[in-house]
Structure formats: C-alpha cells, structure tokens
Amino acid sequence: MDFLLEMIMSSSRRADAAREARPLLPPEHPARARRLRAALSAPAEEARQAGLPEPLALIAEVKRRSPSKGDIAPDLDAVAQAVAYERAGADAISVLTEPLRFGGSMDDLRAVTAAVSVPVLRKDFIVDRYQVWEAADAGAAAVLLIAAALPAGSLGKLLDECHDCGLDALVEVHDPEDLERAYSVGASMMGVNNRDLHTLEVDLAVTETIGALVGRCVLFVSESGIHSPGEARRMHVLSGCRSCGVARAHARTAHPAGWP
Numbered sequence: 001m002d003f004l005l006e007m008i009m010s011s012s013r014r015a016d017a018a019r020e021a022r023p024l025l026p027p028e029h030p031a032r033a034r035r036l037r038a039a040l041s042a043p044a045e046e047a048r049q050a051g052l053p054e055p056l057a058l059i060a061e062v063k064r065r066s067p068s069k070g071d072i073a074p075d076l077d078a079v080a081q082a083v084a085y086e087r088a089g090a091d092a093i094s095v096l097t098e099p100l101r102f103g104g105s106m107d108d109l110r111a112v113t114a115a116v117s118v119p120v121l122r123k124d125f126i127v128d129r130y131q132v133w134e135a136a137d138a139g140a141a142a143v144l145l146i147a148a149a150l151p152a153g154s155l156g157k158l159l160d161e162c163h164d165c166g167l168d169a170l171v172e173v174h175d176p177e178d179l180e181r182a183y184s185v186g187a188s189m190m191g192v193n194n195r196d197l198h199t200l201e202v203d204l205a206v207t208e209t210i211g212a213l214v215g216r217c218v219l220f221v222s223e224s225g226i227h228s229p230g231e232a233r234r235m236h237v238l239s240g241c242r243s244c245g246v247a248r249a250h251a252r253t254a255h256p257a258g259w260p
Contacts, residue, residue, distance in 0.1 A: 003067060004197040007125040008149050010100060015128035018106075024133045030166030035141040036119040037168055037189055037219055039091045056236045059121065059221065060090035062112060064103030068200045078108040079115045086116045092141075094121040106138055113139030121170060125149055129161045142168035147178035148197055156185035170221060174206065179213055190214060191221040207235055 044054040062078050062085075065071045073081075082093050095112050096104035104124075113120045119141035126132065126143055127150065135143045145158055155171070162169040171187035173179045174196060182190055192210045195202045202225035214220050222235040 002198050003200055004125075004146075004149060007098070007101070007197075008127055011098070011125040011127050011131070014099075015130050018134065019128075019130045024130060024137055026133055026161075027136045027165055030136065030164065031141070033163060033166045034168060036092055036121060036170070039119045040189075040219060040221070043091065056232060057091045058089070058232075059092045059094050060085035060088075061094040061096070061123070062104075062108065063096045065101070067101045068195070068202075074103065079111045082112040082116050082120075086118050090118060092119045092121060094123045094144075095140075097122055097124045106134060109135070109140060110138045119168075126158060127154070129158060132158060132161045132165055132167065136165040136167055140167065142170055144172055144191070145169050146172045146193075146197070147181045148172075148174060152181045152184055155181060159185050159187065172223065173210060175210070176213065179210060187218070189219040189221065191223045193223045194226075195224040204231065204234065 040057040040059070043057050047054050060082075062076070062081050063072060064074055064076045078095065082095070085093055093112060093116060095109045096102040097106055097109050098104050109120065109122055120139070121142045121144060122131075122135040122138070122140045123144045124131065126145055132143060143162060145155060145162070147155060150158065159169050159171070168189060169187070170189045170191045171182045171185075172191040172193050173182050174193045179190070192207050192214070194204050194206045204225055207222040211220060211222070226232055226235060
C-alpha cells in the first residue's frame, strides 16, 4: 500500500478510537497562539537588530523509529531527550505521536510539553479536528498539517481549528501542487519535506526547488534527511537564508559538535 494512504487510514482509525475512549471538546480558554512562529523567528530578528547574519533556527525531533530507517532509538526516554535538546539550544521540539510506524504516543507529547519551556510541535498525520483538540489538551504549541494528506477544504478547516484552539499550524508541502493548496488556505508557516511520503525517497534539493517558490511572508522550514551540520548549513543556503527551522531527521544525540 502507498505509505501516505496507509498513514491516513491508520490515523483516521486512531482518531475514532481515541474519541470513543476519551471524548474531548475544543479548549474553553485557548493558549496564546503563534508560540512556534515566534520561537523560530526570534534568532533571525535578534541577529538583524544586532547587524549580524541571520542564524539557523532549529526544531529538534523526538523519534524512536521510522519506516525508512527502522529502529533509531527504540528505548528513547522522550523527556530526557527533549530536555537535552532544550539545554543544547533547540528553538522548538517536535514529538512524533504516531505509534505503529514511528513508536510515538500522546503520552510522549504530554510528558515533553510538561518538561520543557520551548514550544512543542505534535508531528502526526492529522486528519480529524479531534486530533487538534488532543494536541491542545496535551499542551502542544503547534501541529503538523500535511497538505498531501488533505483536500484543500479539509486543510482549511483544520487550519482554522488550530487557530481557534490557540495552536500554530506548520503546513507541510513537497511539490508545487501542495504549495498551491497551502497558499489557498492562507498558511503562514510551511515545512518543505525533502522526503516523498509516497515513496519515502529523500532529496534535499526539494528545499531548493520549492523554497524558491515560497514568499518571504511565509516562515519556511526545511524537513527530513538532515543528518549533519553540513547538511543543515546547505538547507540554510538553499532556503535563501530566510528565517527557518530545520526538523532533525533522528534523535540519537542531543547536539552534535559543530551544529550551527
């Protein structure tokens, strides 16, 4: 089965089961929105005010395994890893909550948001507004919305739901069609995924191709396949040195020597 289709179907089933087991409503008093955007924009803004080159903002990722790599850190302590990321200077933290192929959970998300002060992004295949409510209830600052997984109408509704719940939405795109869909619903933060979610193949040049089409009014994030300081610097150059976060591809170490 196509990987993305498999994930969409699995996510829909998980949302239905979770809603049955634990009914939720939208937060009565939503948290302050734009926390993720502010955290990722701050390093560049501070550098501009000081007359310095814009640095690279970093989203560090908590992930135990992946469909392409298999086990990465199966015994990972999500909280210990997140705290190490924060101490090392990460601007935000991404937590996988997909259980079957990535080894994540909502328990990980709740524990990490309680343990760190930087914004936390729920990374999953969000297809239902209940999952947005789950993220808000767990204390997340943002969720990932994958354009390729959602028709424009659904993407727009989920984006609105995020805003109503006080969450930022990082809208993930991979090709010009995804980008057009993201712009059509007014996305202001976009993550360009270097990994094709249908084939799982990675090409860092996707950031170069799609990044050239993304306007500077959009906060731009390069995602996937970034394993080294050199690759992070390459993504910074390819993104046109705009304010951007880079989602780490794995969670083996907290902060390798030489990371910018």
